[in-house]
Amino acid sequence: MTARTSDIEKAADVLRAGGLVALPTETVYGLGANAEDPAAVARIFQVKGRPPSHPLIVHIAGAELLGDWVEDVPETARLLAERFWPGPLTLVLRRGRRVPLEATGGLETVAVRVPGHPVALALLSAFGGGVTAPSANRFGHVSPTTADHVRAEFGGAVDFVLDGGPCAVGVESTIVDATGQTPTVLRPGGVTREDLEALLGRPPAVHTTSRIRVPGQHPSHYAPRAxxxxxxxxxxxxxxxxxxxxxxxxxxxxxxxxxxxxxxxxxxxxxxxxxxxxxxxxxxxxxxxxxxxxxxxxxxxxxxxxxxxxxxxxxxxxxxxxxxx
CATH class of the missing domain: 3.40.50.11030 (Threonylcarbamoyl-AMP synthase, C-terminal domain)
Structure with a gap:
């Protein structure tokens, strides 16, 4: 499904005005705000009921923009970005000055990815900046994979829902800590461990708990009412x-x-x-x-x-x- 150009422009205007936009990605729907607007970012935590210490992922329009958002880009991070972006891979790197601490849970690292959904990419291009976007659901609840899931979850608490059809992958992105010499999977997701090994020539380390806080580490997460x-x-x-x-x-x-x-x-x-x-x-x-x-x-x-x-x-x-x- 392709969103209308008018809807994409409206969503971009909402972001510029400090509002919240639910946007489709290939993984799940995200609840997006202007990544450089601390007040808008704070609204994400309020609407979701998410603890402010839990960092968010910054979505950008292309791998060539990565250096605008992080302090430095190690060679392994460049390799991963070139191979898997756009796509369901998030890289954790040292925070650049454009990223407010409100978006990182107070950490000096930031999680960044380029989503592999044409509507999300069109929105990022039209907006012209980064968008923080955790999954568009109440904290700890089941993630949404359709626009109707978002509407059922939030009602009118979100300023605009950009419908891009059902998500193709259906689980969140793989999060990789790329700050050190050895890439480490902090959350498994749409890019598999085997995919990473094929590129790197060695198995990545896999840690589901880490000194770096990332989305999806809470003991109860992705949970239905039952x-x-x-x-x-x-x-x-x-x-x-x-x-x-x-x-x-x-x-x-x-x-x-x-x-x-x-x-x-x-x-x-x-x-x-x-x-x-x-x-x-x-x-x-x-x-x-x-x-x-x-x-x-x-x-x-x-x-x-x-x-x-x-x-x-x-x-x-x-x-x-x-x-x-």
Whole structure:
């Protein structure tokens, strides 16, 4: 889907005026503000209910602009940007002077990427600057992959929703710390560990906790209203049926090997056999089970290869301990 030029210009005007724009990317929809406007950036945290210590990602229109936003660009970062931008890769580098500390959670590092969605790129070009854009959902909730998800989440709290159709990747970008000699994956995402290894000639380090704070590290994240329970694939049906018998309204993400199995549950969503299709549909599946009134979701982790690593990461966070109400 291609947004109308008039909508892109309107969205750019909203950003210039200090407003918030929900914009499509290839990963998920983002909640965007002018990256150089501390007051606009602060509104993102307010609307999302996001702790101000959690840094945001700055989206830019092209790899050639990277040096405008960071203090220096190591050779490995240039290599990664040339290969994977535009696309679902975020690089963490030392903060340049254009980036306010409000956007970095007070850190001297900044996360930057060039999104691989034509509507997002058109908006960035029309706006002529950087846009901070975490996922367009309440903090800790399921990320949005359609404009309707954003509208359902925020109603009128966002100044403009730029509709670019469903997101093609469906899980957030891979975040790589490129400040040191060895690139380190801080969050798995749309660029796989295998993709990075093929480029670098060696496996990247993978740390899901780090001295550098980045998006998606909170123990409970990407979570639907329903509680998520993870079990081994062969136990999904039995666990779901037991919970249903105990009075839960159970939703099931049914693994591919068991899609023909009858399940006594409130709602069943068969998981695609393709990791790419599963990633693209994951957040929509969780939202659908919420919409159908489930209070418990039973799922299993995919094989943690390729995009399976990112899917497993999101499911673990969705099943993580939740803060007390």
């Amino acid at each position: 509680r998520v329970v993870l079990v081994e694939p062969e136990k999904v049906v039995a666990e779901a049926e037991l919970a249903q018998e105990l009075g839960h309204r159970v939703g099931v993400l049914l693994p591919p090997a068991f899609t023909d199995a009858p399940v006594n549950a409130h709602a069943v969503v068969p998981v695609p056999g393709s990791a790419a299709a599963y990633a693209r549909g994951l957040y929509g599946f969780l939202r659908e089970l919420d919409r159908r009134g489930c209070d418990l979701i039973v799922a299993s982790l995919p094989t943690e290869e390729g995009l399976g690593l990112a899917i497993a990461n999101r499911l673990r966070r969705a099943a993580g301990p939740r803060p007390a109400a």
